[in-house]
Amino acid sequence: MPRAVRERQMLDAAVRTFGQRGYRAASMDEIAELAGVSKPLVYLYLNSKEDLFTACIRRESAALVEAVRDAVTPDAPADRQLWDGLRAFFAHTAEHPDAWAVLHSQARTVGEPFAAEVNVMREEIVTFVTALIAAAARAAHHDPSLPDREVAGLxxxxxxxxxxxxxxxxxxxxxxxxxxxATLMNFAWAGLGDLMEGRPWSPPR
Amino acid sequence: MPRAVRERQMLDAAVRTFGQRGYRAASMDEIAELAGVSKPLVYLYLNSKEDLFTACIRRESAALVEAVRDAVTPDAPADRQLWDGLRAFFAHTAEHPDAWAVLHSQARTVGEPFAAEVNVMREEIVTFVTALIAAAARAAHHDPSLPDREVAGLxxxxxxxxxxxxxxxxxxxxxxxxxxxATLMNFAWAGLGDLMEGRPWSPPR
Incomplete structure (x- = not known):
């Protein structure tokens, strides 16, 4: 079996084990057994439990970002882009609950250097969403347009x-x-939509 | 000096040190020095670094929840309640950046049992916000009203x-x-406000 295929099996087994049992409780023995390979082979390919966990975070981060990017048509109207992106995000996290547990819970609660790995992905998604909101604001071209800081905050x-x-x-x-x-679209878009149309919320009284 | 005063000084020093340097890098020596007491006294009062960190999380969680609760007038209109609560939340986290770093970053990235401690506070805040949104939806009494699940999601x-x-x-x-x-109010309320008025966002096409 080619190395790439074996490695994929090991990572699949590792994501499932880390996601369901947590980083500390997961053992290399059970990951090897679930992958159907020997433990020495896991160490030979992925080096250590730390490196294996890092490889899981990188693979699953890339898969999540790709799923969202692929779903979004750059020239579509902004609410269409947001709706497509959100559906892809929630579909991906629902279909890969172990991967989401690794990225959202495990990587952060285990600490560094893993939390920093996930932050790279998070920044990438924030940048993507910032560009989407900025483009929508430009398309609505209201004057004054939304300041950059407000767009970043949103x-x-x-x-x-x-x-x-x-x-x-x-x-x-x-x-x-x-x-x-749909819940998040309801929450976000009616609010963002009003902003784009130049109807900000204003404080009572 | 009474024990309660000494303990408060130790916790103040611990929150500052943990928040700025991180849980692992922080030493009991520097916490004792910053508090102006001997290290044995810190151990005598707070037992261990773990217990000291747990005490920081509990004190700062309670302070944050109290700041938000105190700011909100139960019978005020829903957007007034939300605006007052959000202002209190952001003012408190801005005025106590070390406490917020302990709660939001440190407690989760250090792992258990600390992440679970913070989750107790988070659940309390979610319950509080859920009740606020549910009350607002009832006050607007649209038919059909927002289902419980939608309110919890929001x-x-x-x-x-x-x-x-x-x-x-x-x-x-x-x-x-x-x-x-104000950014979050803009984001949230125009959206929630539309929902309360029975104007949900609907998918394009």
């Missing part, structure tokens, strides 16, 4: 909301990925 | 957005607590 809010909702949707078995995406 | 989205935005505002020195609260 992107951070949206990404935080999506992370929080994905964690909740994956523990609530009655909530589908589509419902989670 | 609360998780709002809390995740606030966490994300507070982390960003504390690293961006040009963003004030008031601006962060």
């Amino acid at each position: 992107a951070h809010a949206l990404v935080g909301a999506a992370e929080s909702l994905a964690g909740w949707a994956n523990t609530e078995t009655t909530v589908s990925a589509h419902q989670a995406a | 609360a998780h989205a709002l809390v995740g957005a606030a966490e994300s935005l507070a982390g960003w505002a504390n690293t961006e020195t040009t963003v004030s607590a008031h601006q962060a609260a």
